[in-house]
Amino acid sequence: MLRVGKLAKAKSTSSPNTKKAITLSKRVGLIGCGAIGTVLAEAIERKLVACDELVVFDVNVAKAEKLRTSLKFPVEIAESLEELLAYKPKVVVEAASQQALKEYYDQILAADVDLIVMSTGALLALDTSSCRVHFSSGAIGGLDALSSAALAGIDEVTLTSRKNPKALGKNNTQKCIIYEGYAEEAAKLFPREMNVAATLALTVKPTKVRVCVFSDPAVKRNTHEIQMKWRFGEMLLRFANDPHPDNPHTSALAAWSAIKLLQSVLEK
Numbered sequence: 054m055l056r057v058g059k060l061a062k063a064k065s066t067s068s069p070n071t072k073k074a075i076t077l078s079k080r081v082g083l084i085g086c087g088a089i090g091t092v093l094a095e096a097i098e099r100k101l102v103a104c105d106e107l108v109v110f111d112v113n114v115a116k117a118e119k120l121r122t123s124l125k126f127p128v129e130i131a132e133s134l135e136e137l138l139a140y141k142p143k144v145v146v147e148a149a150s151q152q153a154l155k156e157y158y159d160q161i162l163a164a165d166v167d168l169i170v171m172s173t174g175a176l177l178a179l180d181t182s183s184c185r186v187h188f189s190s191g192a193i194g195g196l197d198a199l200s201s202a203a204l205a206g207i208d209e210v211t212l213t214s215r216k217n218p219k220a221l222g223k224n225n226t227q228k229c230i231i232y233e234g235y236a237e238e239a240a241k242l243f244p245r246e247m248n249v250a251a252t253l254a255l256t257v258k259p260t261k262v263r264v265c266v267f268s269d270p271a272v273k274r275n276t277h278e279i280q281m282k283w284r285f286g287e288m289l290l291r292f293a294n295d296p297h298p299d300n301p302h303t304s305a306l307a308a309w310s311a312i313k314l315l316q317s318v319l320e321k
């Protein structure tokens with residue numbers, strides 16, 4: 054089995070320990086080299102994001118190595134979260150899983166870095182009071198309008214999501230409802246597919262978000278409709294997102310929302 058440390062040292066001119074002493078202002082740490090992590094890293098390589106150096110960590114070493122070899126941009130591979138944080142990144146982007154975020158959250162915040170969260174479902178059970186924790190709009194948008202209305206008072210908000218069975222890990226041949234309930238439960242039951250419900254819940258809290266999920270073979274795009282009634286009007290937002298080609302559970306828009314948020318956090 055390949056050892057990351059050896060690979061990292063073979064390709065890198067500086068070890069993590071020497072890096073400890075240097076704090077580059079635009080170094081980014083990435084946890085998770087899957088669909089979102091790869092699109093983000095490619096955007097960094099294309100200079101869409103003003104980042105000096107990328108440090109990646111993935112429990113699946115092969116994924117980290119595959120990502121690094123696909124890029125010309127300098128990428129360091131960390132063997133662990135501790136090693137990633139020792140590089141002293143300005144921002145850490147979590148693009149791994151709800152479980153990973155729960156496990157790493159305290160340690161990342163203790164390192165006093167900005168944190169961009171993609172697995173927003175995990176945030177529902179965590180203390181999000183730190184101004185260093187940012188969550189992207191992910192596969193939806195309009196969070197500015199929704200959070201503004203939340204200040205005045207929301208009467209009701211519902212999320213209706215429609216996905217192809219493949220994007221939900223199902224094999225139904227007829228359209229069916231696979232979940233009806235509230236956002237917190239939806240994000241728990243579908244940790245890879247319903248982070249959007251959590252994002253919405255975090256945005257309009259303490260209002261409860263009603264969620265309905267359809268598994269529909271006729272649906273090609275991951276579609277999310279948000280309907281909201283509030284004190285001074287109504288909103289209807291609809292997003293029809295192409296699934297990421299490598300991971301149908303994830304919408305392409307989610308990766309681009311991470312890029313956009315990383316741009317603005319690095320500009321701070």
Ligand SMILES: NC(=O)c1ccc[n+]([C@@H]2O[C@H](COP(=O)([O-])OP(=O)(O)OC[C@H]3O[C@@H](n4cnc5c(N)ncnc54)[C@H](O)[C@@H]3O)[C@@H](O)[C@H]2O)c1
Pocket residue numbers: 084085086087088089090110111112113116147148149150151152153171172173189190191192193244245246248249252300302303304307
């Ligand atoms: N907020 C949103 O709207 C939204 C939209 C899409 C996806 N997501 C979430 O973003 C996360 C990443 O999505 P993706 O499509 O890139 O997933 P992916 O499965 O393609 O990639 C995740 C990567 O993280 C790695 N990983 C898993 N657990 C880890 C751990 N404990 N430590 C280090 N690495 C770990 C995996 O090996 C994998 O390479 C998922 O939780 C997904 O549900 C959120």
